[in-house]
Amino acid sequence: MRKNKEDTALTIERLLELARNQFTNKGYSKVNLEDVVREAGVTRGALYHHFANKQGLFRAVLETVQQEIAERVQSEAAKSDDVWEQLLLGCRGFVCAAIEERNKRIMLIDGPAVFGWEVWRAMDEQNSMRLLKEQLQLIEQQGNMQPLSVEALTHFLSGSLNESALWIAQQSNQTKSLEDTMNVITHVIHCFKC
Template sequence: MQRKTNRERTETTRARLLEAGRALFVSKGYADTGTPEIVATADLTRGALYHHFPDKQALFAAVVETEAAAVAAEIEQAVPMTLDAVSALLTGGEAYLSVMQQQGRARLLLLDGPSVLGRARMDEIDDAHGNRTLREGLEAAMNAGALKPLPLDALTVALGAMFDRAVLALIDGGDLRDQMAVLGAVIKGLQK
């Protein structure tokens, strides 16, 4: 049996902490999750936790960042490169609504994330992941002449907020078809 390298052990420990943290943050919320519970769930020591993360908030930020990256990757995977720019926006938007319904994602990214990390930090995370995919789609559509030329940053923020509110409506029992009908009408209304 080959022994793991230090890097492999580090990656394994970090992954266990992220997994345990995610599970507890989703089931109990950030405020009701303690570090002793995180390390017990990960079957690690507090020393291992503090070796990788200075505090619980840093672990939470890493969980949120990991989750946001997974959402962006799933959106990108759902949108075929062969679609025209507007169809890609619509398909990506529907993919976002779908992947955000995974257990705990809305809580992590839309509710607890802003409250624990602050709006500015969440904006940085969004800009690197979910809003990045939206921005790229809007920019591609404008460059293709499919959408009216509008201020890209403002448009990304406004549409991103609409998509986030649609996710929260879905979590509260809303209908996906209704949400996509409205979001689709808004996007189509931006066409030239």
Template sequence: MRKSKTETEETIQKLITIARRHFGEKGYADVALEEIVTEANLTRGALYHHFKNKKGLFLAVFEAVQKEVGDRVEQEAANSQDMWQQLVNGCRAFLTAAVESQNHRILLIDGPAVLGWDTFRMMDQKYSMNSLREQLQLMQEHGQLLPVSIDALTHCLSGAMNEAALWLAEYPQKPVTEIMTTLEILLEGFRQHPTNM
């Protein structure tokens, strides 16, 4: 009997949810697909029907985490009408979400290692860098940023935040505010003040 589209989507989401927990807790290398299908009450065949292999399942999990983090960044940024504060809020939301225990291993450790840099960067661009670039472009158009290359600034900020998130994940006792204080000072260097115009 064929499954309906809704049932198929529910099965896919169930597998992604269970796999996300396993990948987040154990890391890609230590996760056995058998554990995931047993918990999902499915067969290996069902998993392979939706995901070609373990790497395919991980890619789906990685993309789900990227999307969730991207949504959180957008929501936090929208809590202010001030474009500069939107940028700061978005940066803080990214760092906070990226270092959460269920995310950091998937996003920052296994993501680049398992998927390779090309896929990792493509996903990072799709879910993080594009939004950051749009915000910076808008700020520059409204005279809030110095006339620097938006592409260069986007890559610099994205790289800095990824590296900061790795550092925070390695030293969980470090508060996000320590990074944010440094990041805000860094951002101030690109701010266009009326006297600079």
């Protein structure tokens, strides 16, 4: 029984990785599930056993991307002990991860288009936005922030980061655009300090 669970987990992992590559390279609308199953060396029935349809497979891929980006945010933020620097490092980590080739089309373009803004936002709220809110709550609890609504501030910063990532991804000089964005974010965040 254990071997079957391991085989199933490996099959799912392989399908997700191959599908992610296809969604990254072709975009959601141009991905054909036949290509995914052929490349994975499984039957169409095996794919449908784990994922109801193309949208179900894409949702699992998007959730994986969202989780990886959240892990990156945590990893970057953990590089400092200062709560404000953690916030800035986490913001930078989010933007850098979101604009990576492997993530940007899935996360920023096809994700909202395929599932709609509400579903996409719900996923974001469970991952990166949750971390942003937790960091702002920590700063507020320590008394290091102006008396502002953490909820409103979370949505304000999250929206700014998402829009900035979209903008940076379209720029020819992404390094400069990222630095310009981080300068603006740093300036805005300093306005919230006590």
